[in-house]
Amino acid sequence: MGAMPELAQPQMRFEIIDEKISRGRTKPPKSSLERLIYNSENIATLLTSRRELKNLRFDELDLLRDIRDLVEADPNKFESLKNPFEFRREIRAKILPNYITQAFIRMTQEKLLNELLRTSRLGAEQDSLVTALVFLQSHIDLGLALEDNPLWEIIFNLSIKDGFKFIDSLTVLIEGLDSLKVSDPEVLTRDPLILQKTKQICQWPIFWKQLIIHQEIQPFEGVISSILRGDLMIEIYFDEMVHLPYFLFQLFRSELHNDNFLSEIIPDAAKETLAQQLYQTILKSVEKDLPFLLPILIKRIQAFLKKTRSKDHQAQLELALEQLKAKEQFANNIFLITLLAAKISMKKYWENQRDRFFFFTILKNPMDAKNYYDYGHILLKQKLTPTAEKLFDCAIEIDPKSFWGYWGLGFSFLKSNKLPDSERLFDSALKFAQQGAIHNPNKFRRELFLIKEDMKKLKEKKFKMQSVQQPQIDLFSFL
Numbered sequence: 317m318g319a320m321p322e323l324a325q326p327q328m329r330f331e332i333i334d335e336k337i338s339r340g341r342t343k344p345p346k347s348s349l350e351r352l353i354y355n356s357e358n359i360a361t362l363l364t365s366r367r368e369l370k371n372l373r374f375d376e377l378d379l380l381r382d383i384r385d386l387v388e389a390d391p392n393k394f395e396s397l398k399n400p401f402e403f404r405r406e407i408r409a410k411i412l413p414n415y416i417t418q419a420f421i422r423m424t425q426e427k428l429l430n431e432l433l434r435t436s437r438l439g440a441e442q443d444s445l446v447t448a449l450v451f452l453q454s455h456i457d458l459g460l461a462l463e464d465n466p467l468w469e470i471i472f473n474l475s476i477k478d479g480f481k482f483i484d485s486l487t488v489l490i491e492g493l494d495s496l497k498v499s500d501p502e503v504l505t506r507d508p509l510i511l512q513k514t515k516q517i518c519q520w521p522i523f524w525k526q527l528i529i530h531q532e533i534q535p536f537e538g539v540i541s542s543i544l545r546g547d548l549m550i551e552i553y554f555d556e557m558v559h560l561p562y563f564l565f566q567l568f569r570s571e572l573h574n575d576n577f578l579s580e581i582i583p584d585a586a587k588e589t590l591a592q593q594l595y596q597t598i599l600k601s602v603e604k605d606l607p608f609l610l611p612i613l614i615k616r617i618q619a620f621l622k623k624t625r626s627k628d629h630q631a632q633l634e635l636a637l638e639q640l641k642a643k644e645q646f647a648n649n650i651f652l653i654t655l656l657a658a659k660i661s662m663k664k665y666w667e668n669q670r671d672r673f674f675f676f677t678i679l680k681n682p683m684d685a686k687n688y689y690d691y692g693h694i695l696l697k698q699k700l701t702p703t704a705e706k707l708f709d710c711a712i713e714i715d716p717k718s719f720w721g722y723w724g725l726g727f728s729f730l731k732s733n734k735l736p737d738s739e740r741l742f743d744s745a746l747k748f749a750q751q752g753a754i755h756n757p758n759k760f761r762r763e764l765f766l767i768k769e770d771m772k773k774l775k776e777k778k779f780k781m782q783s784v785q786q787p788q789i790d791l792f793s794f795l
Contacts, residue, residue: 355447360470362431362444372427374415374475382411383476408463408472416455416462424467425452510564511660511675512578514594518661522584523591527654532647535639536654538632543658548629551616552655555674555691556609556703558710559601560656565682567597595653602652603645608706610648614640685711689720696728704728719748719760723767730770735778742771 363369432445451467454460462468517523542548571577621633677691688711695704705728711721726741746767753760
C-alpha cells in the first residue's frame with residue numbers, strides 16, 4: 317500500500333489565548349439557578365416599591381391572629397423549636413389555604429400582568445415579574461404545594477412584616493389597652509382616635525352587658541351572634557348614621573388632647589361608666605337616624621333572605637324582620653345599637669372605603685358644617701340623594717347659622733324639582749353667607765357667587781315649569 321497522503325490541518329475558527337482575563341471587565345454568566353434565586357429575591361423588592369403591587373398582601377392583622385392561634389394551640393412545640401424553617405413551612409401549610417382564594421389568585425395575576433405591560437424598564441425588574449408569573453402559573457397548572465410556592469411565601473412574609481407595623485392595633489383588638497404602654501397614641505392605628513376609643517369600649521364585656529339586659533334583644537340574638545362570628549353581614553354604612561360622629565365627638569371632646577386618651581389604665585368602675593355613656597351616645601344617634609334607616613334596613617334584610625340558603629340564617633332574619641316591621645321604637649333601637657357595636661368592633665366591617673372616607677371627612681372637625689356639606693355633595697354625585705340630604709340636615713342642626721347645610725339641601729331639592737323648598741333654603745343660605753362676609757368680605761366671595769348662580773338656575777327652572785303648566789289661550793275661540 318502506498319503511503320497515505322498527509323491531510324492538511326484544518327484552520328482553527330477560534331484562537332485560544334492563554335491569558336488571564338483582567339478583573340472587572342466581564343463576569344461569568346449566572347446559572348439558571350442563580351438567576352432564579354436573584355429574581356425571587358427581587359420580587360419582594362418589587363412588591364414593596366411598586367405602588368400598584370404594595371397592596372398585594374394577605375390581611376396582616378388576620379394573619380398575625382391566625383399565627384397566634386396556631387402557636388397557642390401547641391405552645392410546647394413553639395418553645396422547644398429546633399428547626400425554624402420547617403416550623404414556618406408548617407405554619408404556611410396550615411394558614412395559606414384560607415388566604416389563597418380564586419379571587420386572590422385572579423387579583424394577583426391581573427396586577428402582575430398589568431405591571432409587566434406598564435413597565436418600560438428591561439432587565440432585572442422585568443425578569444422578576446416574569447418569574448413571579450411563572451410561580452403563579454405553577455400553582456394554577458401544577459398544583460405545587462402552597463407552602464412551597466416561592467410567590468406565596470414572599471407575600472406571606474411581606475404581609476407579616478406589614479402586620480408588625482400595626483402590632484399595637486393587634487394588641488388593642490385582642491387584649492384591650494390596659495396592658496399597652498405607648499408614648500404616642502396615634503401609632504396605635506390608622507383610624508381616627510375617636511373611633512379607636514369607641515372600638516376599645518365596644519370590645520369590653522361590660523358594654524355588651526348594657527345591651528343584653530334588655531329583653532328586646534332576644535329576637536336579634538341569633539343575628540348579632542352570627543355577625544360577631546363573621547358568618548353573616550347586614551349592610552349598614554356609617555354615613556347613614558350621620559349623627560354618630562358628632563355625638564361621639566361630644567362624648568370624648570374634653571379628653572381628646574389628653575396624652576393618655578387611648579393608653580390609660582381604666583378601673584372597672586370607670587369602665588362601667590364609660591360603657592353606659594357610649595350606650596347612651598349611640599342611642600341618641602339611633603333615635604335621630606332610625607326613621608330614615610329602618611325602611612332601607614328592612615329592604616336589605618329581605619334581599620339577603622332571598623339569596624341565603626342557610627336555614628339558620630333564614631329563621632333568624634325572619635324573626636328580626638318581624639320585630640323591625642312591628643315599629644317598636646325601643647326594640648329597634650337596641651337592634652341597631654348592637655349592629656353598630658358589632659360593626660365598630662370588627663375590622664373587616666369597618667375597613668370599607670365608604671366608611672373610612674366618611675369618618676376621615678367628618679372627623680376633621682365634627683362641629684364644622686362644611687365637612688358635612690362636602691361629604692353630602694360626594695354622595696349626590698353617587699346618586700345617594702336621601703343620605704346626602706340627611707347630611708345637609710345634620711349640618712343645619714350642628715350650626716343653624718352657617719349657610720352650608722341650607723345651600724346643600726337647597727341644591728339637592730333643586731335637582732329633584734322641589735322648587736318652593738329649594739327657594740326657601742337658598743334664601744337662608746344667601747342670608748347667612750352675607751352675614752358671615754360682613755366681617756371678612758373676601759372669605760365667602762366664591763360661595764356667595766355660586767349661591768347666587770344656583771338661585772338664577774332656580775328662577776330659570778321655575779319659569780320653564782310655569783310656561784309648561786300655563787294653559788294656552790285660544791285667541792279665536794269667540795269666532
